[in-house]
Amino acid sequence: LIVASFIILALVAAGAFAIPLASANTVASVSAATYYVSPTGNDNNPGSATQPFRTIQQGIASAGPGDTIIVKPGTYDSQYARATYGHAEWNSNVGSQGGQNGTAAAPITLKAENPATESPANLRSVILGNGSGFGIYLNGAQYLIIDGFEITNFETGIGLHNGTNNVTVRRNILRSNTAVGAECAPCSNSLFEYNAFVDPGPAYPDLSDAIQDYGLNFYEGSANNTVVHNYFFGKHNQALSWKRKAGPGYAAYNTFEGFMYTAVYLGQNDDEGGQDMTSYDVTVEYNVFRDATDASTGVYYRSRSPITIRNIQNAIVRYNYIENMYGAAIYVRSCEGGYYCQTVAGKRPTGAQIYGNTIVNGWQQGSGGVSGPPDSSGGGSVNPPAFYITGRGYTGDTIEIFNNTIYNTNEAFVVAGTPSYVSTQETSAAPDLTITNNNM
Template sequence: MRIHRTFLLAGGAVAVAAATVLVAPLAQAASASLTATFTQSSTWSSGYGAGITITNRGDAAASGWVVEFDLPAGSTVSSSWDSVRTSTGQHHRFANASWNGAIAPGASTSFGFNVSGTGVPVNCLVNGAPCAGGPAPLPSPSSPSPSPSPSPGSSSPSTPPSSPGGSIVDVATAAQLTTAMANARPGQTIRLAPGTYDGSFIGTTPGTAAAPITVTGPRTAILTNPAPSGSGPSCPAPTPGWDPGYGVWIANAPYWNLVGFTVANAKKGVVVDNSPHVTIDGLYVHHIADEGVHFRRSSSDGVIKNSTVEYTGTVQPAYGEGVYLGSANSNWDCHGNSGGVDRSDRVQVLNNHIGPYVTAEHIDVKEGTVAGVIRGNTFDGRGISGQNSADSWVDVKGSGYTIEGNTGTFGPPGTFANGYETHNPVTGSGCGNIWRDNVSDLGGVGRYAINVTSTSKCAGNLNVVYSSNTVRNATTGLTNITVTP
């Protein structure tokens, strides 16, 4: 049953109301005054989806926020988005992302999360004060001290500081960004000012584990590349005079961090080629002609987390994957640079919000890749095209993946067969994957939450579906294989 319930969070209690309750905080001249309202938007047998809206009822802008609360034993936050989350036991803390920390007087911002369990938040604080407004409580020996409010100008926790000895390069134009990325050095941080950057942005200088290269900016720093030009090699490689139309391209350059900004209106969003240990954190990728984010050409040990990917495949729906790991074996002639295979292994896809209007799979895991993690993501299946067999949230052709704690929904328009699928295009692929604690709502259209297409091709390395997975509104059921307790 879908429900929409709103709670005003305060002290140690939760008040339930049919609509959002507004409680005026104590007035304070020339200062920000924040309240936080909890909204439970959907429920299922083992948990629920929710959001918190933070409103500035003061007369000065807020430069950052931290919301924290406790959940009763047996309930925990399984995934979140549009914030930076840290959890210790039953205590959960959410800091603003790099793009949504500033709140003007009278304005609001929000973040979302999923809870495993049915307990609702208590002891809510926003910037150390009660979420319903009023003065901060006095700390007691039995409760942790509230976290300090972010100070003006402080970095969001999702924005990594420059490495020791590294410099900061501030840019405000496309030309400056192009030059900064071309001249980047290990340990350097390239910091984007708000604005639109239209051009070809390529990083080819390797960072190191101790001194990665970082490009960071607010969500209002928007990188676009709508006009590819020139001609390049048949297998894409950075080539003078050729613009492939990628929003950001990291090529032959491990240890880069891309943090907080927006990529939009490009042929492909973010492409990572032959570049291990690249981290994408808090990006907003939308209105992309083909796929949103692609780890390609043995870009192993990468991470995409806390990001939003939507409106992909706007020109070629069949190629509009949200997140694409590896390459199809038909493309290994180009991208199979590890013994003839694209080994984009051990990539982690964590706590992202993917969809709606991702026209192909939300995550496409290609054959030849192994040992990745897909955890804590939210999939909104509206707009899946059905072209080129794109009819599920996640298609797993790789092996040894852990897929857990994700929440998926489907509603019209679109074509939808199953929530998760496996396929075995080459020997040994699509095997040994594990599903646990995933929540699926198939909208009365999808057959199975998890459809395993073959067991005979995975003899000795079977896919496993645990009973902790749940499904609603399926035309057939949870899975087509025996469930493991």
């Protein structure tokens, strides 16, 4: 069995929980100055430990390459938001709206005094929104470290936009934001590590109940991003997604507990309007997927279809541990009606290698009536298979499935030949499948 790189100890009252962490890699920098922010500070202060700033934005505006901004515990709420951008903004295009960029040798660090994932609720630095905007907004920024905040009740907790690159996001709790915990649109060469993406949701089991629809997503050409040692919990519709020609990407050593639709979605969007949306070259390995119960409330969170593969080239899914799923553990999807599986710029969603995974316990309950892919009602499939594979609408689509271990599921493989929508220039045939040396 694959053992997660960290163990979730508890989910306790007021949302406090502890994640024992391996030592996070730190980025060496030459720290020119350290600035402080406190709920009792004043932006007319010099930003010292004894005379801190009041707003995070003032710390950002003051810092240069190699500097560190330390944010004291407390709540930084909408009274101190910056226009529609939330509480903290780097904007490389309009200097007056944000701070400087760091450099490779001297990144700028914005950090909570106590890392949120390692601290009780009363010692956290909380960035609290009003349901819209961004908690932290990065517009073309580079060489930054965002470390240790709890960010909640924004539309987007952290947004890395418009070519933001070389940013590390670590030890943050992204909780109950109205659309997404963190997103890249696009970003590149960024690292997400040791964060918690938490979506308790309002109720069970309606699919539309997810508050934080996405935990973390990459789109609009986001490239070379890494997601490791994170915890995803609750009712996300998609906990982690690569879509709209995102890639390459890497996800490893993450734990996913509960998800309403799918935990990892590779190639979510079809080609449409003559635009190529094919994602590519994403590896998903050494992750754990399972259901969960919140220890503080007793609410149960099911795990639906842990991994979905759709409009992507060269997906590698290996060495993951999956248990107690309510839909197919690994689901190779076709395009959907109303969209087109077009061949744009010669790209096609072809090629996936799926191997070395351990899949345990397909639930025998739910709605649907037949074995198959997850339905839209929220109940999951009856007797879900370990693998559900459809043609993705293209000739030459090759899926290799080998050396997987499948235990206590009603069916190991279901192969359906006809996609739900097929381009007139393409095929309705099933993909070319190689299924070898699996232990069932």
